[in-house]
Amino acid sequence: MNENHQGGCYCGQFRYSIAGSIESAGLCHCENCRKAIGAQAVAWVLMKKDVFEVTKGILNRYKTETGAWRGFCPQCGTSVSYESPKRPDEIDITTGTLDNPNAFPPKWDAFDDEKLTWVSKVSEE
Ligand SMILES: [Zn+2]
Numbered sequence: 001m002n003e004n005h006q007g008g009c010y011c012g013q014f015r016y017s018i019a020g021s022i023e024s025a026g027l028c029h030c031e032n033c034r035k036a037i038g039a040q041a042v043a044w045v046l047m048k049k050d051v052f053e054v055t056k057g058i059l060n061r062y063k064t065e066t067g068a069w070r071g072f073c074p075q076c077g078t079s080v081s082y083e084s085p086k087r088p089d090e091i092d093i094t095t096g097t098l099d100n101p102n103a104f105p106p107k108w109d110a111f112d113d114e115k116l117t118w119v120s121k122v123s124e125e
Pocket residue numbers: 009010011012013014073074075076077078
């Protein structure tokens with residue numbers, strides 16, 4: 001997974017590139033993601049901040065009750081990023097904003113205990 005990847009928000013005002021490796025890809029079932037993004041589960045790719053580069057526009061950031069920052073396009077509202085103070089050198093990017101999301105299928109489930117009953121897991125246990 002050591003390539004150059006691009007992505008951006010729905011309206012195209014915010015664009016980014018990833019120059020380097022994506023550490024991992026997973027599906028989050030937590031209520032926090034569900035509410036913030038308005039989806040039944042959210043696929044994320046995790047990487048070091050130094051491989052993530054903004055190529056166009058800016059994100060607005062919203063601070064969650066857990067102290068993390070969620071970044072979204074100020075124009076169209078697409079959720080793009082998640083930064084946790086627990087992992088200060090990392091940034092998580094929504095898989096759905098990548099231009100090639102099929103390249104990063106989620107490999108693990110996070111917060112299984114908050115998973116909706118009608119949502120399938122991507123991992124087996
Ligand atoms: Zn946008």
